[in-house]
Amino acid sequence: MSNAETQEQGYLGQSGFMPIFSQRAQSNPSLAHSSLHGLDVSALTVPRVLQQSYTETYLEFCFPWCPVLEQKDLLAHGPFADSVLLQQALALLGSIINPPRLQHASSQTYYERMKMLFYRNHERNSLVRIIAITLVYWWSAGPPNLVSMDSQYWWNSVAVRMAQEIGLHREVAPDHVFRPGETASLRRRVWWTLFARERLTAICQGRPCIIHPDDCNVRSPTIEDFPKDKASQAEVFVNWVKICAIVGDVSKHLVNRTESTPFPFDLAQRLIGWVRALPDHLQLPFSTGQSSYFDRHLYQLHLPYLAAITLLYMSPSAHPLPKAYTAAILSASLVGRIFEDYLARGHIRFLPGISGWYISIAILALLHARQVNGLRSEASEQIDILYVALKEISKLWHSSKMFLVGFERLLTGSHLPPGRTSINAPAPSNGTVSALDDLAGEPGINYLDFFPTATTETSQLFKVLLTENPPNIFMGAEWANDLSMQLHDLFDQPFEDVNFDSLML
Secondary structure, rough: OHHEHHHHHHHHOOOOHHOOOOOOOOOHHHHHHHOOOOHHHHHHHOHHHHHHHHHHHHHHHHHHHHHOOOOHHHOOOOOOOOOOHHHHHHHHHHHHHOOOHHHHHHHHHHHHHHHHHHHHHOOOHHHHHHHHHHHHHOOOOOOOOOOOOOOOHHHHHHHHHHHHHOOOOOOOOOOOOOOOOHHHHHHHHHHHHHHHHHHHHHHHHHOOOOOOHHHOOOOOOOOOHOOOOHHHHHHHHHHHHHHHHHHHHHHHHHHOOOOEEEEEOOHHHHHHHHHHHHHHHHHHOOOOOOOOOOOOOHHHHHHHHHHHHHOOOOOOOOOOEEEEEHHHHHHHHHHHHHHHHHHOOOHHHHOOOHHHHHHHHHHHHHHHHOOOEHHHHHHHHHHHHHHHHHHOOOOOOOOHHHHHHHHHOOOOOOOOOOOOOOOOOOOOOOOOOOOOOOHHHHHOOOHHHOOOOOEEEEEEEEHHHHOOOOOHHHHHHHOOOOOHHHHHHHHHHOOOOOOOOOHHH
């Protein structure tokens, strides 16, 4: 009996005694053929040379963040080689990140084909269906402030529910029957890919976490879950999952805190513990003014870490800009260093859409730094770099366009002096660096612990702030109930009457 003629067995937990009543999957030919009616699947097959190109693009640029496919899976006799759904998803990814010069369908066409095949239930292997969805992460159908069934949030949520339906959140039972191409290690890699993305979406978009760790017993990924020739990428992914777990808890804190909520020292300590546990070769190479080497995956690994620090050390205010504190400004400065290196090498297009959010959070912190005498020129330099990066990435991602428009409106609003229309912060205040007060001045947290490889040469902001004794920042911590909502309101603007072409100049 072929896989296409059999309905798969789903996962059922014990709480409702459902396993008592479950039956083995039976043949259902009518269901198998109904989805294919009128569909010429052969016309959708991607040429072999393009399949190879798209696979290479995935393995080079995406595998460390989405380790759901191996080269052998897609070879002529591999378990996933004949999946037309997977071909369309890979083509979608490859045509966006590194489009070939040979004639090929548009990314929009690949997406529509993938969606049609998915909803017509053409692919019967549920694990392959989930894997295909994970590749849609590099597709941007619209800004996140619009309700859509084509957004990353939608597709990742669908994938999470499907993964739970087939039990990827649980370790395999001894009697588990593996699907073609399925292994226990692949199950873990797929599940933790979905988990990491779900946590990042939660903090970025201010939405609830939908995966509850207490419901899961699947073990954390290890290097042993990867092919031996992927050890370096495996190390990145393992640490990526760890930082995303912390980021998810930071998101929960930001959403639920009130004016009386104390500063989350436990989260700060966990962030410090994460960066301190990294091996030397995964630390940021920023001890001097010029990077000793460039590793795009290493840089990307640190972006959610730096964003989490920035959010913990910013607080909403009555003004359009949130207040930023020392740790937030220094984190933002490192983000500036990272994107300067990306820009210098033309690697912006290889980054996922959430990168625009990382840039925007860093700019917010640096805009506040610009209000401080002694920090203005240093902050301005890195704002300029990050703004160029945001303009570049907005050519690829609707969400980044939303951030770009938000900054344009913020920085040309009535709170600025008349006539100021460029990316400028309000005029500097009368405060000086020595008059500022650090939020983490209480015993237990030394904010320099967040940046173990940083020195006074890392950036001009580090030079100024680290030479202060003590380097205090911004008097008066004012914790509002939800910083993420203020940031959402800042960028949640309609696109009517916005000339995006003028923003791309």
